[in-house]
Amino acid sequence: MTANNAILGLWAETSIHAGAGSSVDSVDLPIQREGHSGWPCIFGSAVKGALRAKAEQQWDKSSVKAVFGPEPTAGNASEHAGALMVGDARILLLPVRSLTGHFKWVTCPALLTRLARDAERMGMADASYTVPTVAENKALQQDKTKDLFLEEYKILAENADLTKIIQQLSALSGIEQDSLSKQLVIVDDSLFAYLSRYTTPVTPHIAIDGKKKVVRKGALWYEETLPAETVLYITLSASKVRDTSFKGNKELADKQATAVLNSITQTLFHSAPYLQVGGNETVGMGWCKVNTYTGA
Numbered sequence: 001m002t003a004n005n006a007i008l009g010l011w012a013e014t015s016i017h018a019g020a021g022s023s024v025d026s027v028d029l030p031i032q033r034e035g036h037s038g039w040p041c042i043f044g045s046a047v048k049g050a051l052r053a054k055a056e057q058q059w060d061k062s063s064v065k066a067v068f069g070p071e072p073t074a075g076n077a078s079e080h081a082g083a084l085m086v087g088d089a090r091i092l093l094l095p096v097r098s099l100t101g102h103f104k105w106v107t108c109p110a111l112l113t114r115l116a117r118d119a120e121r122m123g124m125a126d127a128s129y130t131v132p133t134v135a136e137n138k139a140l141q142q143d144k145t146k147d148l149f150l151e152e153y154k155i156l157a158e159n160a161d162l163t164k165i166i167q168q169l170s171a172l173s174g175i176e177q178d179s180l181s182k183q184l185v186i187v188d189d190s191l192f193a194y195l196s197r198y199t200t201p202v203t204p205h206i207a208i209d210g211k212k213k214v215v216r217k218g219a220l221w222y223e224e225t226l227p228a229e230t231v232l233y234i235t236l237s238a239s240k241v242r243d244t245s246f247k248g249n250k251e252l253a254d255k256q257a258t259a260v261l262n263s264i265t266q267t268l269f270h271s272a273p274y275l276q277v278g279g280n281e282t283v284g285m286g287w288c289k290v291n292t293y294t295g296a
Contacts, residue, residue, distance in 0.1 A: 042089035093231035108192035174291035
């Protein structure tokens with residue numbers, strides 16, 4: 001981690017619904033996705049809002065304002081910008097059902113390449129792994145079994161030495177290397193695009209009429225989620241505090257970028273390394289374990 005940049009790994013402990021609004025498709029409430037790739041993501045504005053909500057539970061109002069900027073609804077958002085720049089939560093490992101294990105963590109060369117580029121952009125050491133080439137409809141795994149089943153697909157799996165990749169993914173996510181050795185699968189980019197589009201859970205929801213004890217008219221909808229065990233990551237960059245009137249927290253009062261970043265990576269998650277993102281918090285959704293990534 002450089003003085004002004006960091007990467008946070010998010011390991012989902014419950015399912016996540018970061019909604020993209022209503023849809024005319026069969027799924028009424030789809031999740032957010034990248035426009036060019038269709039990969040699931042959580043937009044930076046939603047992640048920043050989740051970080052701000054957690055900070056508001058722990059910090060005084062002036063510190064929240066200094067780091068995140070004025071509250072948008074307060075009418076003074078033009079006073080100054082916040083001191084923290086938050087990127088989208090990008091997908092890295094997608095849990096997929098498998099007959100050759102309770103589930104597999106699936107990734108692809110394109111995601112591993114992007115992680116390496118993001119780490120380099122954040123000023124961290126270049127990726128310690130070489131991104132492998134995966135043939136179409138094949139997969140790489142540390143396990144020596146040849147037959148691999150992902151959802152309804154049987155895929156020819158090749159044994160490969162993924163030690164360096166596993167070490168770096170473990171450092172980012174907080175998942176133990178032994179678990180990744182047994183469950184990590186690298187598929188080709190096209191297959192990952194398909195799996196990330198069509199294997200995410202879609203759940204029906206209803207509302208009951210309290211008097212009649214039947215479903216209310218029109219109160220049936222289908223909601224898409226990212227499953228528990230999904231791994232994402234976000235990039236953080238900090239600048240000096242722009243609020244010239246701030247005189248609160250001693251470290252932040254120096255208005256240095258390092259103090260701003262440390263307020264997130266060290267202070268905010270010190271006692272409880274968890275973050276709730278997306279909707280449906282009251283039914284336990286959106287909880288992620290947070291891990292500060294410093295490079296492998």
